[in-house]
Amino acid sequence: MTSLLQKLSEHVGQAFAAQGLDSAFGRVMVSDRPDLAQFQCNGAMNAAKAAKKNPREVAGAIVESLSAQDIFTQVSIAGPGFINLNISDAYLAAHHAPQGHDPREGVPLFAQGETAILDYGGPNIAKAMHVGHLRAAIIGDSVRRIMTFAGYKTLGDVHMGDWGTHMGMLIGDYMRRGETDIVTQTNINDAESVQALMEDMAIRYPKAAGEAKADPALMQEAQENTVKLQDKAEPYYSLWQMIRRVSVVGMKRNYDALGVHFDLWKGEADVHDYIAPMVEDLKGKGIAELSDGAVVVPVAMPDDKKEMPPMILYKRDGAVMYGTTDMATLVERMKLYQPSKIVYIVDQRQNLHFEQLFRAARKAQIVPGAVELTHAGFGTMNGTDGKPFKTREGGVMRLEDLIDITIEKARARMAEAHVAEDFDATERDDVAHKVAIAAIKFADLQNARQADYVFDLDRLSRFEGKTGPYLLYQAVRIKSLLRRAEKSIDFNASLILDEPDRPLALLLAEFPEAVEAALKNYAPHYLCEYAFRLAQTFSSFYGNCHILSETNIDIRNSRLALCAMTCRQMDIVLSLLGIDIPERM
C-alpha cells in the first residue's frame, strides 16, 4: 500500500522531474491552510533556489502540467510559490477503496522481521513498584506494540535490577537481625506467604537502605555482602533466589494491571557469567585498564566538549556496577538474538550512562556499527507543583495505589454519568479498570517523550476533552452504531463524499504517516495526536449527518464504510498505545 501523501508526492514529483528538477521537491503535505486547499507542496521555492530561477515561474510550470490531470480539482499558486492542491472526491474514494479489506488500514510494513530488543522495565527486586516505573512501562510497551505492528520481531526485556548493592543491604539486614527465616520459610506457591514476604521487604528495604546510608560501617558490610552474593556464596545466594522469585510475582501483578507485556523476564544477575570472560577479553585487547584500583574502559574522545568519565567495570572492592551488567547484557543479546536495534526506554537523566555504555560497546566491538543503539529517554513525571510527583504526605506513591485510586475515580464518574448502571458487577469493574488505564496511559503518552510532564490525577480522571476515556467513549459509540447496522454494512461500498464526509475521509488517509512518525522517533505521542483528531473528526461527522436513518442507500453505505474504517483505525491506534476498548460502556 502506498499512502495518499506518497501517491500525491509521486505525481507532483514527476511534474518536477519533467522540468528537469529533482523529484524530491514534489513532496506534498497536508495544507496548513485548510481554508485555501487540502494539500500543498512547497518544493517550487526550494527548487527555484537550487536552479537559480524565479519560484513563481517554477511553480507555474508545475501547476500547468498538474492541471491537466483529473486527480486534481484545483491546482494554484499562492504567495511566494506555494502550490495548493485539491484532489477529486473520486480519487480520494478510490484511494480508500481497497481498505475495506485491509486489516492494516493502509499502513505498510516498515520492517521485514528484523529483531528489535526493547528495554523498558528496570524495577529493582525487593522494592515496591512505584510511580517512577510508570513512564518506562507505558512508553516502552507502546513502542514495542508500534514496532511489532511495523514488522519487527520485538523482544521486550524487563531487565530487573537484582544484582546491586541494594541486595547486599537487604540480605545483610535479614542476617544481622537473625530473621532469615522470613525469607527461607516463604512458600512460593502460597499467595498469602508470598504477599507476607513482599510486605516485609517493602518495609524493611527502605529502612535498611536509610541505615546503610547513615552508617559507613553498615554500607561497607552491604558492599561486602554484594560481592559475596555475586560470588554466589551461601546463604546469600539462596536468600536472593527466594527474594527474586517473590519479587517477580509482585512485578507481574503490577504490569498485568497496566496491561504492559514483556517477552523476557531477565535481570542483571542472568548475565553474571558473561562478565569475567568479557572483562578478561577487554583487558587482553587493552580496551579495559586499571584506574585507582578499579577496572575501567576509557570512553572519552579527543573532540569531546564535555567531560566523559570512563565506564567502570569492576569497582575497587571487586563488585560490578550497572554499566558492567549492561555491557554483558549486550554481549548476551548479540549472541542470542542478533538484533538490528536495541532501544532503551529509560529516564532521560541516565543519558550520560548510555553515552558511556554505547561508546564502550562500540569500542569493544561488542555491538557492531550496523546495529542501532538508542537511548529513547523520557522526562520526569512531576506533580502539580512542578516538582517530582509525590503523595500528599511527601512519599512515593506505589503503582498499585495509583491504579486503585484512578479506578475508584473512574467508578465514581461512571456512577455520576449513569454509565454501565445496568451491567453486572464483573463487567462494570472491567469497564472501570479499562477507563482508568486509558486515562493514565493517554495522559502520559500524549506528551512529547523527552519533555517533563505534569501528572494531575484530578485532571486526567475528569474524562472530558483530550483524555483516554473520551477516546474510549468515541470508539464505543462507533461500535454501538456498527452493531445496530450489523448485516447491512457493505464493506465494498464506494465512498460518496460530500461536505460532512470529506474531512473524515481526508484524515483517514493520514494514518500511515502518523504510525511512521511514531515509529521513527520512538514517540507514541504522534499516535495520541492522531487518535484524538480522529475521534474529534468522527464526532463532528457524527453530529453533522445521519447515518442509520439515511434513506439514500448508497450514501448510507458510504457513511457506514467510513464508520467501519474509523472503527478499525481506532482499534489499531488504541491498541498501539496499549489502551483496551470495552465493547460497551
Added chain:
RNA sequence: GCACCCGUAGCUCAGUGGAUAGAGCGUUGCCCUCCGGAGGCAAAGGCCGUAGGUUCGAAUCCUACCGGGUGCGCCA
C-alpha cells in the same frame, strides 16, 4: 565550572524551514422533535523567554544571554 533537556494562550500541552502558530481545560454564547451529551458548534484569549545571525521565508537552524529542571568514577 562543564554538559544535556525544557521555556508557545490564564493553566496543561501539540507544532517534520513555509502562508493567518493549534488543541484540551477554564471563561462566554449557542445546540437534545435525530444513530450514546464523557458530545457538537462558535467567540474571546499569543512581543512563540530575550537579543542578534543564516534564509525569499524562523516557534523550528546558528550564536550569546536570561529563567527552570537534570547530570557530571566506584548507587541504579
